[in-house]
Amino acid sequence: MVPRVIFGRGSFNQLSEIISPNRLNTKAPFIYLVDDVFKSNTWLTSRISLSYDDKILYISTKEEPKTSQVDQLVEDIILTCKERPSGIIGIGGGSILDLAKAVSILLTNEGSAENYQGWDLVKNPAIYHVGIPTISGTGAEVSRTAILTGPKLKLGINSDYTPFDQVLLDPELTKDVEKNQWFYTGMDCYIHCIESLNGTFLNEFSKTYGEKAFDLCKEIFLADNLSVAESQDKLMMASWHGGMSIAYSQVGVAHALSYGLSYYLGVKHGIGNCLVFDHLEEYYPEGVALFKTMKAKHDIELPQGICANLTDAEFDIMIKVALSLEPLWENALGKKWKTIITPEKVKSLYQKI
Incomplete structure (x- = not known):
């Protein structure tokens, strides 16, 4: 700590x-x-x-x-x-x-x-x-x-x-953070909460921090009555609590796939998480639904077709990076995650982005 x-x-x-x-x-x-x-x-x-x-x-x-x-x-x-x-x-x-x-x-x-x-x-x-x-x-x-x-x-x-x-x-x-960057980085915190609270590594210590960060994110990105100062204060504390939550558990599917995007395509971490999380209803149905509500409320349009023209060899590079992050997959899906997640499955998720 x-x-x-x-x-x-x-x-x-x-x-x-x-x-x-x-x-x-x-x-x-x-x-x-x-x-x-x-x-x-x-x-x-x-x-x-x-x-x-x-x-x-x-x-x-x-x-x-x-x-x-x-x-x-x-x-x-x-x-x-x-x-x-x-x-x-x-x-x-x-x-x-x-x-x-x-x-x-x-x-x-x-x-x-x-x-x-x-x-x-x-x-x-x-x-x-x-x-x-x-x-x-x-x-x-x-x-x-x-x-x-x-x-x-x-x-x-x-x-x-x-x-x-x-x-x-x-x-x-x-105070000078641009709106889209504010959203992407704030969603990094939100996704930390979702992946921690839904992970197999969850314990009462990480859960306590994750739940607080999750509640703060809902206030920040869904409430209509927050002042700018209140929003800044709450997001800074949400970031701290979300970080503490994953420090004592782990992140999951979105971060694993985002690392692949970042490694090969140079996609920045915050927007990479958003691009991936937008398609993860299979793993985090409630979290993704709320993410889409937040995205609509703040008029955020994510880039489309990031992976549209990649070759099989290029997909393989990203897949290798994503699958190398074994603790993230184990947290998300349990010890038998390798029987659930295959290179073909990872490729199908990248193809949606």
């Missing part, structure tokens, strides 16, 4: 006070990984107090995070810093938060990031790392995984050393 968290509108202004006790010395900087959307929009970065050799690195999120990107960031940090950094502070959406977690791990573990894709492969504790989401829904701020696309697959660095040491939740930071 994340050991320290602060929540509140305007709490971003406390960042310097929060992290300063963790500065190792004047030659060990804090490195800020910041979504490059804030490069020209300085209302956020102007509030970051840089001291000594602290640096802001602006990161493009046009593509999903890659193992090669992590390796390059780690190399650049090692080459330009006099000493190992005091900490990594990730400020952005799920992609930036996952990069921050991965970089903090690779600064203390040798080799490439792809070597740590999987479960409990990390040997050494990461350096101090802080997560500050500027969009709500992914749950990356609380999860024990850093999801990366590698040369062979899309899979997280799942370990007890992955979670942030400190998370700062300031709903005001989500």
